[in-house]
Amino acid sequence: MLVATAVPVERDAVARAFPDPATEPPARATEPSAGATEPPVPGGPNAVPPVHRIAGLHVHRVAGPPRLDLIAAGVGPALAAASTATALTAAALAGTPYDLVVSAGVAGGFAPGAPVGSLVVADEITAADLGADTAEGFVPVTELGFGTVTHRPPETLVRAIAAATGAVAGTVLTGSTVTGTAARAEVLRARHPRALAEAMEGFGVAEAAAAHGVPVLEIRAVSNPVGPRDRAAWRIHDALAALTEGFGKLAPVLRSWNPHEP
Numbered sequence: 001m002l003v004a005t006a007v008p009v010e011r012d013a014v015a016r017a018f019p020d021p022a023t024e025p026p027a028r029a030t031e032p033s034a035g036a037t038e039p040p041v042p043g044g045p046n047a048v049p050p051v052h053r054i055a056g057l058h059v060h061r062v063a064g065p066p067r068l069d070l071i072a073a074g075v076g077p078a079l080a081a082a083s084t085a086t087a088l089t090a091a092a093l094a095g096t097p098y099d100l101v102v103s104a105g106v107a108g109g110f111a112p113g114a115p116v117g118s119l120v121v122a123d124e125i126t127a128a129d130l131g132a133d134t135a136e137g138f139v140p141v142t143e144l145g146f147g148t149v150t151h152r153p154p155e156t157l158v159r160a161i162a163a164a165t166g167a168v169a170g171t172v173l174t175g176s177t178v179t180g181t182a183a184r185a186e187v188l189r190a191r192h193p194r195a196l197a198e199a200m201e202g203f204g205v206a207e208a209a210a211a212h213g214v215p216v217l218e219i220r221a222v223s224n225p226v227g228p229r230d231r232a233a234w235r236i237h238d239a240l241a242a243l244t245e246g247f248g249k250l251a252p253v254l255r256s257w258n259p260h261e262p
């Protein structure tokens, strides 16, 4: 499994949910002791290197088996997509493809459905502003005859995660601009009535996953309300703690998930 956050503090918050270091033998030629036969010991000659590099990307191996890798993919849909695609391609070329990709981090929440400190799991990962502005209003690319604006995670997995973590399931929007006014928040809410959260990477991560035929999830901890820009209202620390707690509860769900389930 590959978990892609935007920044290292989010990556490290997820890693704290998995205190046991990875112990599985290295499986990729890019790792120094690939092909080792002795059972690995943490820190031993055949232990999985906790961090390896692919191009400019640092991949943190935080658990395994099953394999769980973390990357800080960068802020915004474009860099998140590029970083996620790099990690997916390297794994596929090494013969050890990921079977699930998760976009995770903090997000703005649409009240009252997603208050600050709550957890949201996407049943739709939607590009909030991919389309055209017209005299009649916003038209998504799908209505212009091309592209995609929504990716849907595996339904059974979303339900299991919501049950295990208490996360609320709904639409998580991806944009390139953090909403900063009540008027913009209302435009988004009217355009996407099921929206629970707004972030900046999920749709990019989902596009990279779709290009590899790999299912995707998005899990967000709410750090601030979507609306008027108020830095004092941000609760990053609380959201990062909720992210760690949420991943600790969903780890068993991911371990028991069958990738062939719908």
Ligand SMILES: O=C(O)c1cccc(C(=O)CC[C@H]2O[C@@H](n3cnc4c(=O)[nH]cnc43)[C@H](O)[C@@H]2O)c1
Binding pocket: 006, 007, 075, 076, 105, 106, 107, 108, 109, 177, 178, 179, 198, 199, 200, 201, 223, 224, 225, 226, 229, 231
């Ligand atoms: O408005 C500001 O001054 C401001 C200051 C620091 C950071 C930002 C961001 O752009 C954070 C974006 C970063 O965090 C995620 N995130 C968190 N809350 C939101 C939100 O309300 N809308 C969109 N993204 C949010 C996002 O995924 C980025 O990784 C702004």
